[in-house]
Amino acid sequence: MLFIVNADGVPSRAAFVKLSSTGGSGNQVPTVQITTPSNNETFTEGATVSFSGTAIDTEEGYLTSSLGWVSSLDGVIGSGGSVTTTSLSVGSHSIMASVTDLGGAGATGAANVTIHVTSITAPPGPPLIAIALNLMLDTWQQMS
DSSP, X not given: XXXXXXXXXXXXXXXXXXXXXXXXXXXXXXXXXXXXXXXXXXXXTTOOEEEEEEEEETTTEEOXXXXXXXXXXXXXXXXXXXXXXXXXOSEEEEEEEXXXXXXXXEEXXXXXXEEEEEOOOOOSSSOHHHHHHHHHHHHHHHHO
């Protein structure tokens, strides 16, 4: 029951009021999704690798600009909805995108991706200097 009182504190009216809450069960955890790269993609050492993702919170809306990106091998990669790097170490990386909302609820990208960075190797075959020397020798022998 709710009482309305006048300036002297005397109740002037009483009424039954039903109170209800439209809120959920407190602060909800944001949803994080990694959109690129795809899981198990392979990149060559020094290649440009672009990461992108989204973060949505029930209470606060889009938190994509607050995403933090971390590699299991190299640590922090960057922040924001998209990050580009050319400096990933050779090896298999677990990439995680995470965000924490103002209520303190944190989330990590459910689609943690693994990427593979391979070293640049020379193609198999004879060294180029040996090929050049052979060509010069053949030319010299033909001239003699």
